[in-house]
Structures are given as structure tokens and as C-alpha cells.
Amino acid sequence: MKEICENIIDIVNNSIVAGATKIEIEIGEEVAGDVLRISIKDNGKGIEPDQLQRISDPFFTSKAKRRIGMGTSLLKFHAELTGGEFSIQSEQGKGTRVDVRLGLTHIDRQPLGDLSGTLNMLLISNPEIHFIYHQYTDKGSFSFDSAEISDALGGLRLNHPEVRVVLNEFIQNNLDTLISDNGQM
């Protein structure tokens, strides 16, 4: 993975496979603490306790047809490389929460990448899923709720090409306001 965005897509895909209908993503840049925080929370079926213990093992996966699962182990590796940490909490039948802390200015921290394109892709690929997004930096914050967006657009499908263009602009314009003076994120 070259960008943190790609890790986010990967974790969100796990939520989708777990049957989540609601996924909350939060990204926070804390300059004072030199921390980049990412959390992804879903209401999927959750992970069995014995599987949870092995979740970061690259040679473990819950999938029956393929015995390797690299997604969470790669994200954990990247977090720890920057002096950060990775944690996952899950309750069966209720959902899963992934929390990642990375060193914001650490030389080995990957760039966040194309966040606008990533969010747009998740929204248009999964119009049936309720996404809640929140991002904060020292410049301010930006949040959206896919249900509120759909409602504001009179119930239009978010994956319609005409809507996608508007969505992309809405997200990009707001993300542009959050870029720090030091060009982080």
C-alpha cells in the first residue's frame, strides 16, 4: 500500500463483507501531539474472540477459500513503523472498531493520498451503506453523512454519474479548507 487511503478502503471493505449497513470514518490531525488518528467503526456482524486475537497475523484470515489476510497486518505494520499503534475492538452482533495512531511527521508515514477520490469511490460503490465521515485538523473540521446528502439531493442515487461529479466537488472543496500551513495530511 502506497497511501493511507488504500488502507482505509481495505478496512472499509472488511466492514462491508461483515454485513455493515453503517460505517463511520474519522481522521484527525493533531499537530501539537504529532499524531494522525484514524478510526473506522461499523455495525457489522463482529469478529469472534479467537479470530480477534489473530487478526494482525498475515497468515490468518476469516475467509474460508483463501488462507492469507494481509490488510490489517499491513496497517498495523505501517502504524508501528511511525511509532504509532493499531487496535481493534469487536463485539459479535454489534460491530467492530479499528483505531490507528500514526506519527504525523514521522519520515516513514505514508501520505494520506487521494482522500477525495477515495471517499467518492466508497460512496458511489456502496450507495446502500450509510457512511458518516468526520475529519479534523488545526484548520477546522469537516463532516458529512451520506443519508443527509442523499436527502438534500431529494433522494437521488449517490452513484449516478451526475451526482458523483457534484459529490466530488462538495468533498474536495471542504477537504481543501483543512490543509495545514505545513502541508500535512
Add this chain to the structure above:
Amino acid sequence: MAKITSLNDLRKIKDELQQKIRLRENADSPEAMVQIRVGMATSGIASGAKEVFIFLVDELEKRNVDAVVTQTGDMGYSYAEPTIEVILPGKDPVVFGWVDVEKADEIIEKYIRGGELVEGIIPANYNTIDD
């Protein structure tokens, strides 16, 4: 048009959008649309599937091809990532492997618009690995 930054801005352009969509949907039935699924498991993402996904969505729109692009899980061809499945209206699915932006461009022009097969086809006998 003013910058779109808030839910109110989205509400303001709702009618214009609905009008555009009505015009478009009257012209084409959903069955007439090209369907593309992009394999976005870990191996696909790490191989550049996101760039391919965004390129396909942008370029199909620019070239006036009515298509639905969605993401899917592992198709079982990690060695050939990124992989995409293309279903032309009335045709069987075709899976292409090793799809970068350049190959995606060729698939749009030659296969989707011209009906001509291009290199990189994988036999479409997979099941998406979700369980």
C-alpha cells in the same frame, strides 16, 4: 456556479440535477448500461485498483458511455491484479487482468466501444471470495 460546500448548496442544485438525470434515464434503459466490477481486495488495492476505478468512472463519463462501475472483493486472481469484470449489454462477463490506467483506456476504446477483444482476458470462472 458558486462553490458547493454545504448541504444547502446541494439542496440548491437538486432540481437541476434531477432534470439532467431524468433526461438521461429516459434515453437509456438500465439493461443498456455497461457493468464493470473492479476487484478491490487487499491485493487489488495494493496493485493500483483505486486509480483504475477512478479512471474508469471519469473516462466513461467523459466519453459518454453509460456504465455502472462498482467495487467487489477478491476474484481469486491475485497474480493478475488489478482485475476488472466487464459485462456488455447482452454479453457474457469478461474478466481482464493486469489492468492499469493504460490497459483500462484500451478496454474502453477497443472492447467497450468497439466490441474488439484485447489482451489480458482471464477465463470468467471465478467466485468472489467473500466467505
